[in-house]
Amino acid sequence: MINLTYYLLISAILFTIGIYGLISKRSFIRLLISIEIIFNAANLNLVAFNTYNISSGLGGHIFAMFAIAIAAAEAAVGLALSVTIFRSNGTIDVTKLRKLRG
Amino acid sequence: MSFFIDTIILITGIIIIITAILAIEARSLVYGVTSLMIMSLGIAIMFMILSASYLTIFQIAVYVGAVVSLILFTVMLFPKEEKAFKLSQEGLGLLAALSFLSILLVSIISASSYLHQSPYINIDIQQWGREVAKNIIDQYGMSILALSLLLSAALIGALAIGKADTVKVKGKT
Numbered sequence: 001m002i003n004l005t006y007y008l009l010i011s012a013i014l015f016t017i018g019i020y021g022l023i024s025k026r027s028f029i030r031l032l033i034s035i036e037i038i039f040n041a042a043n044l045n046l047v048a049f050n051t052y053n054i055s056s057g058l059g060g061h062i063f064a065m066f067a068i069a070i071a072a073a074e075a076a077v078g079l080a081l082s083v084t085i086f087r088s089n090g091t092i093d094v095t096k097l098r099k100l101r102g
Numbered sequence: 103m104s105f106f107i108d109t110i111i112l113i114t115g116i117i118i119i120i121t122a123i124l125a126i127e128a129r130s131l132v133y134g135v136t137s138l139m140i141m142s143l144g145i146a147i148m149f150m151i152l153s154a155s156y157l158t159i160f161q162i163a164v165y166v167g168a169v170v171s172l173i174l175f176t177v178m179l180f181p182k183e184e185k186a187f188k189l190s191q192e193g194l195g196l197l198a199a200l201s202f203l204s205i206l207l208v209s210i211i212s213a214s215s216y217l218h219q220s221p222y223i224n225i226d227i228q229q230w231g232r233e234v235a236k237n238i239i240d241q242y243g244m245s246i247l248a249l250s251l252l253l254s255a256a257l258i259g260a261l262a263i264g265k266a267d268t269v270k271v272k273g274k275t
Contacts, residue, residue, distance in 0.1 A: 002107075004217050005214040005217065006111070009210060010148075012203060012206040013203065014119070016199045016200075016202055016203040017126060017199070018122075019198065019199050020126065020196060020199035021125075021195075023198050024191050024195025025126065025195075029176070030126065030134070032173065033125050033126065033134060034126060036169065036170075037125065037126075037141070040142065043145065043161075044149075047148075047157060051152040051154065058234060061154050062234065062237055062238065064154070065156075065157060065160055066245065068160055070249070071165070071169060072164050072168060072253070072256075073257075074256070075172060076256050076260045077259055077260050079172060079173060079176045079260070083176065084263050092180060
């Protein structure tokens with residue numbers, strides 16, 4: 001029978017995949033995708049913990065709702081930044097963005 | 103019935119993990135974003151199984167409908183990604199991720215005996231909706247206000263970032 005541990009494992013694996021993407025990928029969009037995966041892992045964790053401990057109220061579900069909204073805001077700003085970076089540099093490879101390094 | 107639900111959860115979990123890997127590793131960014139969309143749908147199914155129906159709708163509307171579509175349209179603006187692999191960076195990422203995963207797995211498995219492993223809780227959807235609305239108004243009213251301000255600020259910020267460059271380009275020409 002599936003229990004809370006299964007959801008935590010799925011969440012941990014998703015989080016790890018996101019961390020791997022953040023470290024190894026160089027494209028700005030891939031980094032954004034990695035962050036979205038990490039957000040999803042955190043949301044799954046929050047909802048699973050809350051559903052299996054329903055006596056503690058619905059805080060986890062509502063926090064997940066907030067996290068989804070914040071992810072939407074983050075994606076909007078991130079994509080606007082990626083378009084601007086591409087216009088000014090002609091690439092979205094984050095290792096080639098050296099203008100602010102001095 | 104329980105076996106049927108367990109099978110759905112298992113298959114959904116496997117699909118989520120495979121599509122998450124594909125989202126990172128797919129050669130084309132469009133395929134990557136499509137995988138992210140399927141992964142988000144899988145997470146929405148998980149939410150539904152976890153009795154968070156309202157959150158399922160929210161996830162599909164906001165994540166799949168808005169965020170992933172936005173990423174997909176933005177990706178279409180860019181040319182094809184350069185195939186520049188840095189093996190050392192990939193290896194470092196894999197090593198860091200695996201060590202991180204092993205720590206997480208050990209923590210989860212060692213904590214599993216202390217966790218409350220109760221069976222599925224089937225909440226009435228109407229009751230859940232009422233409960234969420236009551237919670238939002240009573241306890242999280244100010245947070246919702248702050249969140250709406252944050253979203254507005256993000257939208258204005260995104261517009262300003264895009265607009266600034268446009269003005270610069272116009273000034274040049």
